[in-house]
Amino acid sequence: MSDNKENTPMVNTGEYFTSGNLAVAEGSLAAGCKFFGGYPITPSSEVAEHMSIKLPQIKGHFVQFEDEIASIASILGASWGGWKSMTATSGPGYSLMLENIGLGIMTETPCVIVNVQRGGPSTGLPTLVGQQDIQQARWGSHGDYEIIALSPNSVQECFDLAIAAFNLAEEYRVPVTILMDETIGHMSEKLVIPDKEEIEIVNRKKPTDEAKDHLPYKADEDLIPPMAVAGEGYNVITTGLTHDERGYPVLDADTQKVLITRLLDKIRKNKDKIIKLEEYMLDDAEFVIISFGISSRAAKGAVNLARKKGLKAGYLRLITIWPFPDEKIAQLSEKVKAIFITEINSGQVTREVQRAVEGKSKVHGLFKLGGAIHTPTEIVEEIERRIK
């Protein structure tokens, strides 16, 4: 099986009319994913189903585990075996995965978690849209950490961001979440899968020193340590305990400070490289709508509608949800009259915008509580009502 060590991407170049769930699976394959551990849950199950067909064809493995806890644990294990790995779930399953997402953060394990959001809390609206796991993805696991989460708003972007998610996971050695939603997952649009040569792939840094001198958690200047995996002779060591550069548990405040500061900073200091935003008609905008995922489709429509009515509206879309673009929003707040946020929850991104704005402009959250999407008309009507 020595020919099976490489993460050979499966790129099914062509044009398709397909769903977001299948596109995120295809993007993962194109990124070199070889292991999927998962548990069925609506509205994400099509991701697992597609991977169960495709992964064995490239000598990868699909395993349907007994629950989501096993699924996330298995993909951490597979990543330490040198394979790019992923799982897909929805809110309730994501809740079950959180402890081991923390293990992934602490052990700096690259992997990708797709969360096709539905309405919650609890069983909520299994078959209907929600965007209510934004803060769960940020703070759900215990302890202090920084995380990367991406939010596609089209079928094409499900494919593109799957590749981006794997690349970010490999580059920063961190679990990356793709925060989709039921509508993005289930709607069908055109998907273009480019030629293999056009896809940029990032792989984790490998150590170059001798095994006997190797310090597995000694970071380079970029704050990211090279990663040896099992079977390479480095005698890999991982622990969820606070550890030093050797990977040995050292349970004191000094070691904690050094380790956690590095884990936070490797994301914080690279925010500018990580964060991707879409801007539309912002140059002269007096009113800005901030949105993401399916809500952003209506928000963009609302901007066009508002402009027709003579309102100087603009739009900022969060392609990267975490880390949050504080600086960009702070800058915007200095030049606009009001910021509106459309989201399918009761204000999870709005809180972040309020924090970033620091009172410098008005902030209005336009919320749906799950099960339905905003319409452009109602967004514009609400803007008109609030700016009177």
Add this chain to the structure above:
Amino acid sequence: MTEEEIGLIEAEEHPLDGYLRKGRIPHIWCPGCSLGSVTTVIIEAIKESGIDPKNISVISGIGCTGRTAGYLNFDSFHTTHGRAIPFAIGLGLTDPNRKIIIISGDGDLASIGGNHLIHAARRNADITVICVNNFQYGMTGGQVGPTSYKGQVQTTAPYGNMEEPFNLPELVKSCGATYVARWTALDVRRVKESFVEAINHKGFSFVEVLGSCPTTYGRRNQLREGIAILENFKERAVIEHGIDTEKVAISKEGPIIVGKFVDIHDKPTLTDNMLSIQRMSTASKDKGA
């Protein structure tokens, strides 16, 4: 024997040097705990198995036994509470030549990780599970657990445990385990033989080692010293190879049945099945699916 009688032995090297991680000893385990000898036996068994150390991964969950992986100088993984098995399955499937050894405690494997244990047995996953059973939760201070016998006194069973314990060999056997053995920590030679067999076994192998925990188990149950727990095992242990695992439940008194209970070789393993699926999928892809 006093220290003077033994004499101070100074040695440049220890026979286990190279197999234990430099700078990690002394370990955290209490005097009278059997985990030190179990760790030694694991290393001896790995040496005897003839497997290239590069191809060995050891994985633990959380707890006193869960600390074992971190002392061993192989690819070693200290995971979350109960999740060593699914982590190990993911790791193992990335290379069929990789030998996966899970070392964890009864609370970790049979309580919080119980679901993973039974499903790994059902799948005949290619993993060796070494379960050191000390009848309770040691690291957290001696709480009652799923292997505590009726009448056992623990910090959260101050009036004595009222619940039936798991019979672990029966549990994993009924779920599909293809190698099942149990020994007490006193039987180091037999423990080693079983570890070697389990490590070289194809499929799901499970070895239960009844351990001694004087600190949080023994002192509440009239077995104050580690040696008293081992003496108790010695008096009660009866070897019954091949016995029906239904008959090996442990209670407060009476015989403790040990031995090799299951050793089946002809059942496809998880890896066998995954590789079959790969072949089927390639054939179906060639047909244009």
